[in-house]
Amino acid sequence: MFKIVKKRDLADVSKLMEVEAPLVARKAQPGQFIILRIHENGERIPLTIADSDKEKGTITIIFQEVGKTTKELGALEEGDSLRDFVGPLGQAMELPTSGRVIAVGGGVGIAPIYPKVKAFHQAGMEVISIIGARTADLLILEDEMRAVSKELHICTDDGTKGHHGFVSDILQGMLDDKSQKIDEIIAVGPLPMMRVVANQTKPYGIKTVVSLNPIMVDGTGMCGCCRVSVGGETKFTCVDGPVFDAHQVDFEELTRRGQMYLPEEKEALDKYKEECGCGGGNSEIG
Amino acid sequence: MKLDKDQIRQLRRMKEKHPMPEQAPEERIKNYNEVPFGYDAETAIKEANRCLQCKDAKCVEGCPVEVDIPAFIKLVAEGKFDEGIKKLKEKNSLPAVCGRVCPQESQCEALCLRGKKAEPVAIGRLERFLADYELAKGVETPPKPASTGKRVAIVGAGPAGLTAAGDLAKMGHEVVLFEAFHATGGVLRYGIPEFRLPKEKVLQREVDYIASLGVEIKTNVVIGKTLTVDELFEEEGFQAVFIGTGAGLPQFLNIPGENLNGVFSANEFLTRANLMKAYLFPEYDTPIKLGKKVAVVGAGNVAMDSARTSLRLGAEEVHIVYRRSDKEMPARAEEIEHAKEEGVVFNLLTNPVRIIGDENGWVTGMECIKMELGEPDDSGRARPIPIEGSEFVFDVDTIVIAIGQNPNPLIPQTTSGLKIGRWGTIEADEEGATSRPGVFAGGDIVTGAATVILAMGAGKVAARAMDKYLKAL
Numbered sequence: 001m002f003k004i005v006k007k008r009d010l011a012d013v014s015k016l017m018e019v020e021a022p023l024v025a026r027k028a029q030p031g032q033f034i035i036l037r038i039h040e041n042g043e044r045i046p047l048t049i050a051d052s053d054k055e056k057g058t059i060t061i062i063f064q065e066v067g068k069t070t071k072e073l074g075a076l077e078e079g080d081s082l083r084d085f086v087g088p089l090g091q092a093m094e095l096p097t098s099g100r101v102i103a104v105g106g107g108v109g110i111a112p113i114y115p116k117v118k119a120f121h122q123a124g125m126e127v128i129s130i131i132g133a134r135t136a137d138l139l140i141l142e143d144e145m146r147a148v149s150k151e152l153h154i155c156t157d158d159g160t161k162g163h164h165g166f167v168s169d170i171l172q173g174m175l176d177d178k179s180q181k182i183d184e185i186i187a188v189g190p191l192p193m194m195r196v197v198a199n200q201t202k203p204y205g206i207k208t209v210v211s212l213n214p215i216m217v218d219g220t221g222m223c224g225c226c227r228v229s230v231g232g233e234t235k236f237t238c239v240d241g242p243v244f245d246a247h248q249v250d251f252e253e254l255t256r257r258g259q260m261y262l263p264e265e266k267e268a269l270d271k272y273k274e275e276c277g278c279g280g281g282n283s284e285i286g
Numbered sequence: 287m288k289l290d291k292d293q294i295r296q297l298r299r300m301k302e303k304h305p306m307p308e309q310a311p312e313e314r315i316k317n318y319n320e321v322p323f324g325y326d327a328e329t330a331i332k333e334a335n336r337c338l339q340c341k342d343a344k345c346v347e348g349c350p351v352e353v354d355i356p357a358f359i360k361l362v363a364e365g366k367f368d369e370g371i372k373k374l375k376e377k378n379s380l381p382a383v384c385g386r387v388c389p390q391e392s393q394c395e396a397l398c399l400r401g402k403k404a405e406p407v408a409i410g411r412l413e414r415f416l417a418d419y420e421l422a423k424g425v426e427t428p429p430k431p432a433s434t435g436k437r438v439a440i441v442g443a444g445p446a447g448l449t450a451a452g453d454l455a456k457m458g459h460e461v462v463l464f465e466a467f468h469a470t471g472g473v474l475r476y477g478i479p480e481f482r483l484p485k486e487k488v489l490q491r492e493v494d495y496i497a498s499l500g501v502e503i504k505t506n507v508v509i510g511k512t513l514t515v516d517e518l519f520e521e522e523g524f525q526a527v528f529i530g531t532g533a534g535l536p537q538f539l540n541i542p543g544e545n546l547n548g549v550f551s552a553n554e555f556l557t558r559a560n561l562m563k564a565y566l567f568p569e570y571d572t573p574i575k576l577g578k579k580v581a582v583v584g585a586g587n588v589a590m591d592s593a594r595t596s597l598r599l600g601a602e603e604v605h606i607v608y609r610r611s612d613k614e615m616p617a618r619a620e621e622i623e624h625a626k627e628e629g630v631v632f633n634l635l636t637n638p639v640r641i642i643g644d645e646n647g648w649v650t651g652m653e654c655i656k657m658e659l660g661e662p663d664d665s666g667r668a669r670p671i672p673i674e675g676s677e678f679v680f681d682v683d684t685i686v687i688a689i690g691q692n693p694n695p696l697i698p699q700t701t702s703g704l705k706i707g708r709w710g711t712i713e714a715d716e717e718g719a720t721s722r723p724g725v726f727a728g729g730d731i732v733t734g735a736a737t738v739i740l741a742m743g744a745g746k747v748a749a750r751a752m753d754k755y756l757k758a759l
């Protein structure tokens with residue numbers, strides 16, 4: 001059993017948890033993720049390692065409540081325990097030690113991009129961050145992101161905070177500004193956002209990486225459920241990724257595969273809402 | 287029950303095995319319950335009397351874990367079931383599993399003397415009978431041996447790892463078993479379905495027995511990620527390590543369309559169904575997607591299990607697609623038989639060349655080509671050759687690829703000093719010793735995908751070698 005030692009609400013449907021998992025904490029590196037299962041009947045879901053503390057033996061996860069499992073997770077409190085928690089999985093991200101990076105995080109992607117930005121920052125790189133969400137209430141980790149970024153730009157689709165529009169609008173300005181060299185771009189968010197960014201940066205020939213989030217089962221390379229075409233080759237996101245060269249990723253296929261279980265996800269969520277009597281919630285974040 | 291001389295003489299001449307009662311095909315495809323019910327005591331005693339108690343019992347040579355077959359069968363024949371199960375367990379720590387899934391026809395029963403002129407003695411069924419008898423009655427924990435103070439790590443809780451762990455614990459070593467998944471059993475848990483090997487009633491209880499021997503089981507630890515083999519030695523204080531991580535990496539066909547929605551590796555399909563209990567969705571949270579017409583590519587046990595699982599999940603039509611003929615099908619005879627009875631359609635000498643999808647990326651068909659058999663290839667089986675112009679489109683909406691698994695590269699990649707074979711297997715000698723002192727390996731990770739009993743045999747042999755190694759330290 002893995003105990004939740006800290007819980008914090010970041011926004012309406014975003015929560016942060018610190019979970020006791022000493023073996024995972026000892027090894028965790030930026031870019032990697034864990035898989036957890038809440039209870040015996042639960043699904044295995046992947047979440048990015050947002051932070052880790054070797055001394056305390058804890059892993060921090062940040063998640064948005066989008067469906068049955070993440071809602072159920074959000075309903076747990078400090079002192080509760082998770083049945084399973086395994087990791088660190090996936091490849092650690094490659095970290096250059098100097099240069100200028102632009103980090104683009106959208107909606108669900110702000111949580112997983114934060115540890116990467118922090119790592120870039122600690123490695124001595126200059127990071128310009130652009131974060132966006134549908135509306136101001138869904139924006140998370142603003143202070144945390146500001147602390148590790150040289151500049152922080154905020155956008156909301158509805159204009160309730162920062163720039164009224166998309167992260168790609170701000171990014172375009174930076175791409176066009178020839179006076180400032182960009183060494184690398186990292187984008188994490190909903191698939192449509194990552195796809196737009198990839199298409200946007202390609203003509204400029206700037207290295208762009210994305211962290212993918214396909215459906216997973218085991219997370220160790222044994223099922224192939226997380227397969228994705230990268231540069232025409234089939235890769236398993238859980239062992240070869242989750243970070244890939246954005247210009248090589250077949251986003252169309254990825255989007256399609258991500259929708260495979262939509263009816264079942266809805267069924268599970270409806271059943272959960274009925275049983276817990278908690279209703280409502282926001283199921284279309286991004 | 288007491289048999290007289292005449293009855294025994296008659297039984298010794300009886301050509302066929304006593305049949306094992308089972309669920310009718312039309313019933314069983316609607317549930318997940320085990321198909322065969324097993325022998326009752328009377329039938330077991332009768333079947334045991336078909337054994338000739340050969341002096342030079344060839345059957346034993348066919349058993350990789352060296353079960354003393356005539357001895358345990360004699361005890362069954364005499365109705366001494368408690369002694370029988372003890373005799374069986376001297377060599378085999380997972381008898382309820384083996385009695386159900388061993389390919390007996392190519393192991394012990396293949397060499398049975400009675401098999402020369404009639405059907406062999408039903409060794410597997412008798413083994414299952416004794417194991418079930420004991421499970422029903424409550425399993426006794428053997429006394430703990432004196433501790434040797436040596437620490438051994440076992441990686442992987444499949445049949446190889448479980449056997450090695452149990453044997454090493456019986457020898458008095460301190461054993462810790464690490465498993466990547468949240469549950470033990472390896473393929474026995476995630477691959478072989480409930481209707482062939484009940485998980486709670488049989489598998490879990492055999493694992494509990496191994497734990498009761500003093501083995502500490504740690505799930506959710508991926509060796510190579512959470513801890514490396516090097517760290518097991520240097521930081522965790524283990525003096526020897528056994529690697530039994532199996533062959534879990536799914537192979538794909540590498541044909542166009544394989545990433546369409548509705549195409550699964552058998553590993554994914556079976557893991558969702560078995561480990562995650564997707565057949566109980568939404569009571570269990572993990573779903574599985576299944577259309578009406580399913581094609582399973584391959585003809586091994588994995589393919590049969592996928593096909594039979596599809597039926598139980600409600601598919602209307604299930605096809606096996608295999609590029610060779612029925613003689614080459616690698617599955618256990620009983621599985622093929624059961625699949626046929628249940629209505630699985632066999633499309634032999636047929637090979638997929640392309641998977642076709644609709645505008646939303648869902649599978650709508652599979653283009654196949656007819657094959658004919660040519661000269662034998664490296665594996666000794668006839669090489670299938672495509673017949674030009676014989677392409678046709680199979681109308682299916684779900685495809686399960688069950689053409690084999692390779693070893694997972696995680697441990698080879700993260701362990702220093704391990705010699706790796708051509709197919710990513712770990713090289714080990716007959717005793718399971720690898721190129722690195724103190725590291726032993728066995729099961730599918732060494733042989734490539736094989737069988738439960740061969741993996742157990744490898745675990746047993748390695749345990750003995752590890753004991754020797756540890757004593758010499």
Ligand SMILES: Cc1cc2nc3c(=O)[nH]c(=O)nc-3n(C[C@H](O)[C@H](O)[C@H](O)COP(=O)(O)OP(=O)(O)OC[C@H]3O[C@@H](n4cnc5c(N)ncnc54)[C@H](O)[C@@H]3O)c2cc1C
Binds near residue numbers: 112
């Ligand atoms: C490597 C990796 C790292 C991730 N890191 C984080 C993280 O740090 N924080 C976080 O909030 N989420 C993260 N995710 C996504 C997270 O795993 C999913 O949100 C979660 O599995 C949803 O489960 P559910 O039962 O709550 O919702 P479901 O009922 O399964 O899905 C509800 C909705 O979410 C969408 N969805 C389903 N699975 C995923 C998925 N894997 N990724 C994105 N959307 C999905 C569905 O299309 C659906 O619209 C990560 C995913 C991967 C693969």
Ligand SMILES: Cc1cc2nc3c(=O)[nH]c(=O)nc-3n(C[C@H](O)[C@H](O)[C@H](O)COP(=O)(O)OP(=O)(O)OC[C@H]3O[C@@H](n4cnc5c(N)ncnc54)[C@H](O)[C@@H]3O)c2cc1C
Binds near residue numbers: 387471532738
């Ligand atoms: C669907 C299916 C049906 C089959 N049917 C039969 C049958 O009827 N009869 C028969 O004899 N054989 C059958 N087989 C084959 C048989 O199951 C295997 O040969 C046997 O299980 C191999 O045993 P193993 O212990 O080597 O590996 P596995 O059973 O594969 O177990 C390996 C274990 O190691 C774990 N592991 C892997 N990597 C790591 C890591 N890095 N760290 C920690 N743990 C790790 C895995 O999660 C797994 O639990 C079948 C196989 C399949 C897939």
Ligand code: SF4
Binds near residue numbers: 349350378385388409
């Ligand atoms: S363990 Fe398998 S091979 Fe050995 S006697 Fe039993 S059924 Fe036969």
Ligand code: SF4
Binds near residue numbers: 336343399400
């Ligand atoms: S070979 Fe057959 S008949 Fe002879 S001892 Fe073995 S099981 Fe009995």
Ligand code: FES
Binds near residue numbers: 217222237239
């Ligand atoms: S999640 Fe199973 S292979 Fe990646």
